[in-house]
Amino acid sequence: MALRDMLGWLPVERWRNPHPVVAVIRFDGVIGSRQGRNTISLGSHAAALEHAFSLSGLNAVALAINSPGGSPVQSALLYRRIRQLAEEKSVPVYAFAEDVAASGGYWLALAADTVYAEEASLVGSIGVVTSTFGLNQLIERFGIERRVHTAGERKSLLDPFLPEDPEDVVRLGALQRDIHDSFKDLVRSRRAGKIDAADTMLFSGEVLTGRMAVARGLVDGIGDLRGVMRGRFGERVRLVPVVAQRRRRFWWPRVRPYTVSDPQGIVGAAVGEALDWLETRAIWARFGL
Structure with missing residues (x-):
């Protein structure tokens, strides 16, 4: 076989004109420091974020968000880490609201340079709620x-x-107002020039559909992750999923630390797990999910 024929099998075009690369990270669940399969925290996503922003030939990072919120501290930590990495690597960040990106979920979306949603996505809920x-x-x-x-x-x-x-x-109430003020300041800063900073409804805790959020400047446009990224980077774009390693957590408590002589420990752990589950369901239920 001639050398020219042999070289014809090599992916030379791929080397000369590489595919654009977009790292995709999912944020699916309630935001909180407790470890669990459906819990989002800096601890669960830190390694994935570092890996995503370190991919070879990276053009952008896309955040797929489906979260009703949760801990304001974990929301702030994740937001800050994303912004730090984006600025260090000079990589644009896009956020895509799926079913819901509300409260802390919208806090995460603010880490993006551009935010998209579906028309029926639930977005916003810029407020603070405490349930007990x-x-x-x-x-x-x-x-x-x-x-x-x-x-x-x-x-x-x-x-x-x-x-x-x-x-x-x-x-x-005083604690909640202070946290709410921090949230509002972040929204005004990240959405400057896109929202009416004097629009009190935006900061009332009201949840908006994707279409309403676009009209009020909380979201930049309607679109899905694949469609928007193909429109932005071309049909040859490679969407690379980067999976966060979240520890699986079963509903029934771990009973190893307790013995038959310590029934209160077992009951207490079971009650704690049950209340955690109810609290998580209550957060989703606020948005009919």
Whole structure:
């Protein structure tokens, strides 16, 4: 076989004209520091983010977001890490809201230079909500006495095993307003020139559809990840999924630390797991999901 024929089998065109590369990272679930298969945190996504921004021939990073929010701290940590990597690598970031990118989910979307959504996506919910359970009547029913000892008169806040204290609610409100102010400042900064900063409805906690979000400047356009990336980088673009390694968490508590002689430990862990599950479901349920 002639040398020319042999060289004809080599992917020379690929070397001369490489495919554009877009790293795709999914953020699917409630945002929080607890480890779980459906929980998003900096710990669960840090390695994936580092890998995504280090791909050879990288042209952009795409964030596929399906999250109703959760922890404002984890939202802020993820936002900051994405922005740091984007600036260090000089790589543009695109965000794509799927079913929902609300509250902390929208906080994540703000890390992108350009935000897209589907027409029926639920976007926004720029506010702060705190949910808890009142279990004081439950423990009374079973004859359980709650004993709490603190050093500092304001150490205990909204103990679920005690009746709600109006002073605790006032203190909680002050904390929520401060976090809300930080969220609003970030939105005004990242969406400067695209939103009406005086539009109080945007910061009321209201959730918007994708179409409404485009009209009010929270989202740049309607579109899906594959379609937008092909339109931006051409049909030859390579979408490279980068998977976050999240630890699988079962509903039933791990019972290894407890023994038959410690039934309270087993019951306490089971109650804690059940409340975590209910809280997660409640966050999704706010958006009918």
